[in-house]
Amino acid sequence: MNQSRRDVLRMTSVLGLGLAGSLFGSINVFAAEWMPKSFEAKSLQDAFKELGVDQYAVSSDVSIVSAEIAENGAVVPVSISSVIPKTEYMAILVEKNPSPLSVAFNIPEGTEAAVTTRVKMGETSNVYAVVKAEGKWFVASKEIKVTLGGCGG
């Protein structure tokens, strides 16, 4: 997709969120601007860089819960959680996917830092839970085996 089409799409999505914001009071439009670089990064390292992860600690306070083996790579349930106080951001990265960053969550105060979702995995890979709390980054990882890959149909 060329750059101008990308810009049009981004503008449209920001406008869409802006409209939703006017109906519901304050919505965090900031999230919509977040898309491009980190989600397009093609390697784990680049994704970390685009997310602004300058350094991180591997932490047992961050957990990933999933099956050891995913029968269907198109639908892999993954739960990530953090018991680190003031966790404000959590993301799931699948190392071997074409673009590792799969999904990210801003956790407002009052919301538990624990989310479950379902991701696509192209092949057996390490899955990373990346957590930000008070400006510091924490990471946990787990290998999930995939018998039938789910990215390219």
Add this chain to the structure above:
Amino acid sequence: MADPMRIRAVLSGDKVEVKILIRHDMETGLRKDTEGKLIPPHFIKTLTAKYEDRLVLDTVMGIAVSKDPFLSFKFKGGEKGGKLSVTWVDNIGDTRTDAAIIS
């Protein structure tokens, strides 16, 4: 307009447990159709959930979220009868909002 989301919000103890199932193709843009042409990407980019006026979850998704996205999370301070609303916006500017009452 897209199909409705299914939202369940249940108060359990001091937390509201929310489960959301969204109808969306989450097309990666990497798949080809039967003629060998790439199917264009069509996926949810952002999703926000609010309890009344309060933001309780803010999600940014990419192409690697499974088709018909599922989300589950919990928050404190919600009450029975309160409104939980969810809005998503996708990469082509389509959007959808649905709500549920906390039970």
